[in-house]
Amino acid sequence: MRIRAPHLFVLPFALLFALVYVAPVGYAIHQSLFVSEVSGLGLGPGDRTTKFVGLSNYWQALTDPALLRGVGRTLLFGVVQVPVMLGLALVLALLLDSGVAWLGGFFRLAFFLPYGIPGVIAAILWGFLYLPELSPFGHHDFLSSSTVLWSMANVTTWQWTGYNMLILFAALQAVPRELYEAARMDGAGELRTVVSVKLPMIMPALVMTGIFSIIGTLQLFSEPKVFRNLTGAVSSDYTPNLITFTEAFDNNNPHMASAIAVLLALVTCVLSFGLLKLSWRGAAEEQR
Amino acid sequence: MRHGPAARILVTAALAVAAIYFLVPAYWLLVAATKGPGELASTPPLGLGKSFDLVGNIRKLFSYHDGLFLRWIANTMLYAGVGALIATLLATATGYALAKFRFRGREALFTVVLAGVLVPTTALALPSYLLLSKVGLTNTYPGVLLLSVVSPFGVFLSRIYAAASVPDEILEAARIDGAGEFRTFFRISLPLLAPAMVTVFLFQLVAIWNNFLLPLVVLSDQRLYPVTLGLYTLSTNARYPDLQSLTIVGSLVATLPLVVAFLSLQRFWRSGLAAGSVK
Incomplete structure (x- = not known):
């Protein structure tokens, strides 16, 4: 009994995990190795057949200019949006943690509020705020092909800054206050204390928020999907995830869609593992 | 200072x-x-x-297509509430076993679960849909629920929490008194794990409630939509003033209760977020 108990504790989860995580990944990999061929009119039962093609879907995806443009767009988005958001979250967390301001509790709630609104609804809401006839922000064109990417970046920043702020704030609160005393004794000013004491102490939390933000950027879907209904500036191949959706449901090509989904998952995992490793190595060197 | x-x-x-x-x-x-x-x-x-x-706007919203909006709200409560509840129970039991027992496959399971934390759910949506359509579960309640009850992050969190808050001595004492492992789990360990369970529940609730791509690909019958997907369909006609108004009131009604619940449960977020940032 005592030997078997732990297995029974983990069995239900392990089974469902296999069904809902492992099986789809395996199935996607399998599907990505085939193409479907249409013979004749494509209407009869035997007219659609699948054929094994190895990695050729991957090759085709990686050389597809539309996909590369989508990836480039997503990279541009991330390179600007992630630092802006994390910088803002960090400044807000530092200000709140300093205890200098009045109404700290209220501000924390106000910053965190957008996180309680689902991504689609946030995108719909901002979509209204961008519509010329409803916008309270004057007559700017937020939905043109040169501005719409940054209008989406604003939605993401609005929604996730408070969440990241709260992670960094929790990490700051856990820093032993004696360290600040010691820094002050050594003659360090506020800014010096931030750079030499606070930032190194919350580095793991910063790395964590960075990783989650990068993963989030690669998944960009709700915003472009919603904004497509408002403006022609967002094409059906705007981001990698939107391309996956378009391939599967508009072009009826689950094989190509699977290949792109697998590539996306792979890039995400490698990136986040790599960043985690880097931060561990950094932490190990710090301790030496 | x-x-x-x-x-x-x-x-x-x-x-x-x-x-x-x-x-x-x-x-x-x-x-x-x-x-x-x-x-x-x-x-x-x-x-x-x-x-x-x-009041008039809310009345219009509730009477839209014979109360379709209320049905979306009920669906969301079903998907997010039941899904998160089952996910929490599974994750707690698993995290507890990983923290408190040594058994074959323990390390392997934990490594796979960690990898699961990093796999983006959007990458799973499409292949999950393809698999569900093989077994005829697309466009059904069980299909959506099945994809909502697994939380690798919940296992991760429960494991950390169980390791820190369930003392081995208590478990030993219970064993010496002749209690079986399941009795010990339900009577002694679960109450100790309650704060972590609330956090896991909230995280999964929000994850389900936020997931847009999954119901979008799996569901085609409007009457099975969660409220997010429902509002999205309304918003696809956002240039028409009547539907604009419906979408706006619907967004308010759908998010207000959750935002309030959210803000009042903030301390559970902080504990979960803190655990996430020290891994």
Whole structure:
């Protein structure tokens, strides 16, 4: 009994995990190795057949200019949006943690509020705020092909800054206050204390928020999907995830869609593992 | 440290500017939901309209397509509530076993679960849909629920929490008293794990409630939609004033209760977020 108990504790989860995580990944990999061929009119039962093609879907995806443009767009988005958001979250967390301001509790709630609104609804809401006839922000064109990417970046920043702020704030609160005393004794000013004491102490939390933000950027879907209904500036191949959706449901090509989904998952995992490793190595060197 | 009033005023002002940025869209939603027909475009965006018609707007929303909106709300409660509840029970039991027992496959399971934390759910949506369609579960309640009850992050969190808060001595004492492992788990360990369970539940609830791609690909019958997907379909016609108003009121009604619940449960978020950041 005592030997078997732990297995029974983990069995239900392990089974469902296999069904809902492992099986789809395996199935996607399998599907990505085939193409479907249409013979004749494509209407009869035997007219659609699948054929094994190895990695050729991957090759085709990686050389597809539309996909590369989508990836480039997503990279541009991330390179600007992630630092802006994390910088803002960090400044807000530092200000709140300093205890200098009045109404700290209220501000924390106000910053965190957008996180309680689902991504689609946030995108719909901002979509209204961008519509010329409803916008309270004057007559700017937020939905043109040169501005719409940054209008989406604003939605993401609005929604996730408070969440990241709260992670960094929790990490700051856990820093032993004696360290600040010691820094002050050594003659360090506020800014010096931030750079030499606070930032190194919350580095793991910063790395964590960075990783989650990068993963989030690669998944960009709700915003472009919603904004497509408002403006022609967002094409059906705007981001990698939107391309996956378009391939599967508009072009009826689950094989190509699977290949792109697998590539996306792979890039995400490698990136986040790599960043985690880097931060561990950094932490190990710090301790030496 | 001591700070002069000038520093206090300066920092508070900076935070207030940030607060305006975060609150203006919510404020706009609140005001827009009260405006009468045709007033969205004709009255100042951030001021009240000529009529105050919040009740009338809500009535219109609830009667849209014979109460379709209420059905979406009920569906969301089912998907997110039941899904998160089952996910929490599974994750707690698993995290507890990983923290408190040594058994074959323990390390392997934990490594796979960690990898699961990093796999983006959007990458799973499409292949999950393809698999569900093989077994005829697309466009059904069980299909959506099945994809909502597994939380690798919950296992990760439960394992950390169980290792720190369930002392081995108590478990030993229970064993010596002749209690079986399951009795010990339900009677002794679960109460100790309750705070972690609340956190896991909340995280999974929000994850399900936030997941847009999954119901979008799996469901085609409007009557099975969660409210997010329902509002999305309404918003696809966002250029029509009548539907604009419905979408706005619907967004308010759908998010307000959750936002309030959210903000009042903030301390559980902090504990979960803190655990996530020290891994």
